[in-house]
Amino acid sequence: MADDKDLKIDDKGKGNKKIIIIAVILVLALVGGGAAFFFLSDDSAAADSSEVVTETVDKTINETAYYVALPRPFVFNIIGLKRERLVQIKVQLMVRGSDNKDLAKANLPLIESTLLQVFSATTEQQLATYQGKELLRADSLTNVNEILTKYTGKGVVEKILFSGFVMQ
Numbered sequence: 001m002a003d004d005k006d007l008k009i010d011d012k013g014k015g016n017k018k019i020i021i022i023a024v025i026l027v028l029a030l031v032g033g034g035a036a037f038f039f040l041s042d043d044s045a046a047a048d049s050s051e052v053v054t055e056t057v058d059k060t061i062n063e064t065a066y067y068v069a070l071p072r073p074f075v076f077n078i079i080g081l082k083r084e085r086l087v088q089i090k091v092q093l094m095v096r097g098s099d100n101k102d103l104a105k106a107n108l109p110l111i112e113s114t115l116l117q118v119f120s121a122t123t124e125q126q127l128a129t130y131q132g133k134e135l136l137r138a139d140s141l142t143n144v145n146e147i148l149t150k151y152t153g154k155g156v157v158e159k160i161l162f163s164g165f166v167m168q
Contacts, residue, residue, distance in 0.1 A: 063097035065158075068104045073164060074116060080124035087127060090164030091115060093144075093157045100156035107148060111157075114147045115140055127167055137162065 073090040093111070095104050104111065118140045126132035137160050145155030 063100075066095050066098065066101040067161070068093040068095060068101060068108075069163075070108065070112060070115075074112075074119055076116065076120050078120075078122060078124055078127065085124050085127075086168045087119070087122075088164065088166040089119060089162055091140075092161045092163050094159040094161060095156050096158055100154075103148075103152060103154065103156050107152060110147060110151060111144055114143050115160075118143050124167075133162070133165070 070091045070093070073088050075086065075088045078085050078087055093104055095101050118136070122132075122136055126136065140160045141157060144157050144160065148157070149155040
């Protein structure tokens with residue numbers, strides 16, 4: 001009788017091992033089939049939408065990016081909580097195409113004046129944080145393009161870059 005019980009235990013152990021092996025094979029087959037489907041399937045809808053996005057981006061990126069450095073850094077005072085602060089910002093303008101570069105260079109005094117107005121309206125608290133500097137950059141871009149559109153009919157600046165920033 002002891003031998004019969006041992007045989008039954010061994011049979012169950014072999015059966016469990018077979019079930020585990022079959023389950024592992026099935027899982028691997030499903031994963032492999034899913035991976036094959038993913039890599040070999042025709043994503044025509046996704047391809048169509050990516051073509052539209054690529055086509056739109058290509059229209060603006062086809063033109064060469066030019067960086068127009070403003071001739072001197074902006075130096076201005078801001079009122080701080082405890083004392084006045086001196087701020088110096090070096091600015092470059094990113095434009096697309098040589099025509100836009102020439103237009104930006106021809107209107108540098110207008111751009112500088114606009115930037116100085118925007119910069120002078122900031123606070124110490126705003127310039128002390130990354131988010132505040134990004135907000136200043138966004139406000140600068142909006143104001144520069146608005147003034148250029150008003151006087152030239154075209155807002156040509158794609159980005160305003162701070163290439164130097166010091167606050168004392």
